[in-house]
Amino acid sequence: MKFCSACGAQEIELRIPEGDTLPRCVCARCGTIHYQNPKVVVGSLPQHESRVLLCKRAIEPRHGLWTLPAGFLENGETLEQGATRETLEEADARVELGALYTVISLPQINQVYMMFRARLLDLDFGPGPESLEVRLFDESDVPWETIAFRTIARTLRNYFLDRRLGVHPLHVSAIERRAPLPPDLLAAG
Amino acid sequence: MKFCSACGAQEIELRIPEGDTLPRCVCARCGTIHYQNPKVVVGSLPQHESRVLLCKRAIEPRHGLWTLPAGFLENGETLEQGATRETLEEADARVELGALYTVISLPQINQVYMMFRARLLDLDFGPGPESLEVRLFDESDVPWETIAFRTIARTLRNYFLDRRLGVHPLHVSAIERRAPLPPDLLAAG
Numbered sequence: 001m002k003f004c005s006a007c008g009a010q011e012i013e014l015r016i017p018e019g020d021t022l023p024r025c026v027c028a029r030c031g032t033i034h035y036q037n038p039k040v041v042v043g044s045l046p047q048h049e050s051r052v053l054l055c056k057r058a059i060e061p062r063h064g065l066w067t068l069p070a071g072f073l074e075n076g077e078t079l080e081q082g083a084t085r086e087t088l089e090e091a092d093a094r095v096e097l098g099a100l101y102t103v104i105s106l107p108q109i110n111q112v113y114m115m116f117r118a119r120l121l122d123l124d125f126g127p128g129p130e131s132l133e134v135r136l137f138d139e140s141d142v143p144w145e146t147i148a149f150r151t152i153a154r155t156l157r158n159y160f161l162d163r164r165l166g167v168h169p170l171h172v173s174a175i176e177r178r179a180p181l182p183p184d185l186l187a188a189g
Numbered sequence: 190m191k192f193c194s195a196c197g198a199q200e201i202e203l204r205i206p207e208g209d210t211l212p213r214c215v216c217a218r219c220g221t222i223h224y225q226n227p228k229v230v231v232g233s234l235p236q237h238e239s240r241v242l243l244c245k246r247a248i249e250p251r252h253g254l255w256t257l258p259a260g261f262l263e264n265g266e267t268l269e270q271g272a273t274r275e276t277l278e279e280a281d282a283r284v285e286l287g288a289l290y291t292v293i294s295l296p297q298i299n300q301v302y303m304m305f306r307a308r309l310l311d312l313d314f315g316p317g318p319e320s321l322e323v324r325l326f327d328e329s330d331v332p333w334e335t336i337a338f339r340t341i342a343r344t345l346r347n348y349f350l351d352r353r354l355g356v357h358p359l360h361v362s363a364i365e366r367r368a369p370l371p372p373d374l375l376a377a378g
Contacts, residue, residue, distance in 0.1 A: 105267035
């Protein structure tokens with residue numbers, strides 16, 4: 001943020017406002033405090049019989065890697081509406097949402113992932129504009145080496161473990177440090 | 190938003206950017222898209238033996254009404270860190286957090302509430318700067334008529350019902366319409 005969105009002044013200071021405890025972007029001219037808060041990423045884990053649906057990303061970050069359908073929760077929608085919308089947009093897939101399944105805080109990038117289990121309602125899915133390919137995978141075929149995000153790998157691992165146990169409790173966790181990128185991903189930028 | 194925070198132009202348009210599906214605030218001069226997304230409100234339900242801790246609000250909205258300690262999740266923190274911090278700030282209370290207990294979408298005000306169960310670690314609590322009073326309440330004493338928010342009333346009701354049943358599952362829900370304000374609150378502005 002360079003300019004104040006309330007008055008247009010190029011006088012944004014980072015300081016702790018009176019009565020607050022954290023540094024904020026404050027306009028030195030009009031005094032507006034510009035709060036910045038984490039975003040919610042909401043999505044689904046669509047299943048059909050023994051298989052799960054994954055999308056190959058057509059956009060950065062992690063172009064060409066596999067993910068579950070997920071994206072930023074929008075103003076005006078519930079978590080369930082957001083998860084359903086993202087699944088439709090990214091995989092052209094209609095689902096019946098099940099329980100909230102993983103909640104993962106990512107404090108270093110100011111995000112909270114919230115993934116729901118889901119059941120595919122038909123098999124007429126296909127890539128939306130943000131996907132190159134959409135496919136169903138058996139557990140043995142999941143491309144673990146090319147999963148786009150640690151949140152997604154964690155959600156999938158939880159799912160296959162829980163499926164063996166026959167229970168799918170909520171998993172609340174955090175990823176507080178980024179794992180170092182493997183050399184091939186580093187090279188890919 | 191009146192001015193672009195990237196270039197300072199007073200040329201913000203509400204339109205659907207190419208490749209997007211929703212109207213956004215877009216700067217007509219520099220093209221920056223200013224996304225706005227829901228915020229997470231995180232808090233706790235602190236218990237001590239059979240009683241729960243409530244805070245009387247010293248700030249608007251709902252000054253003078255009772256609430257559980259909760260507030261906006263901050264950048265750089267996990268949900269658990271946020272819930273613990275809010276409990277310390279509003280009630281000067283140290284807690285051991287338990288399970289995530291209620292998740293409530295509030296699409297009309299672009300918020301998601303996430304409340305954790307918690308156990309008070311000591312009884313040296315007291316009002317922080319945003320509270321007038323902090324007290325422990327037995328179920329029979331809870332001031333249901335002067336609870337500040339529907340999310341908090343719902344969380345408390347779930348808790349007392351679940352306690353009778355001896356189980357405290359996660360409750361995921363939404364409040365999609367605002368209840369009409371009672372006349373005394375309307376009069377109070």
